[in-house]
Amino acid sequence: MRGPDVGWYVAVAAFLFSTGALGVLLRRSPLIVLLSLEIMLNGANLALIALARHHGDVDGQIFALTVMAVAAAEVVVGLGLIVAFARGRLELDVDKLRFLRG
Template sequence: MSDVTFGLLISAVIFAVGAMGVLLRRNPLVQFMSIELMLNAVNLALISFSASLGTEEGHIFVLMVLTVAAAEAVIGLGIIVGLFRKRNRIDVDDVHSMDG
């Protein structure tokens, strides 16, 4: 098995675990961590393709994805903390009641 195939296989497994976490869990914090896991799986796939092609574009895209993930982490955690302070529990079904 080549390095690219192994990297893509691991990336697909990590992405599937993240997708199942988003679809099956009701806790927003766990869903948030699952989305981050999916982003890291995509980063691994980009690095694998970049290494196989011998180019640096994949590394540049990974840096951009990490920047967006960091901004998402700040905003997402702020929303989750705000929701938890308003109520003493957090659930995905309660997010729609945060209006006004």
């Protein structure tokens, strides 16, 4: 394979995953928390595709496509919840969203 080894790709995936984890832990706005979750899922996807290349087997790419579909579903439900919060005049701050009574 031309270019760097698969191990370097996996290292980049680990960096990406921990960046997303930092965002989830640090940010208060649920929108940014969702965006950070996307970064974490993409780090996992990069590791899956890199290891699929390592084994020469497309099963990892199939799993990555499934993860993308599940991420799209998660975004739909998460954004629906955020819009419902905003419509209910709730403050968009994960530290203050302690009651989900609607």
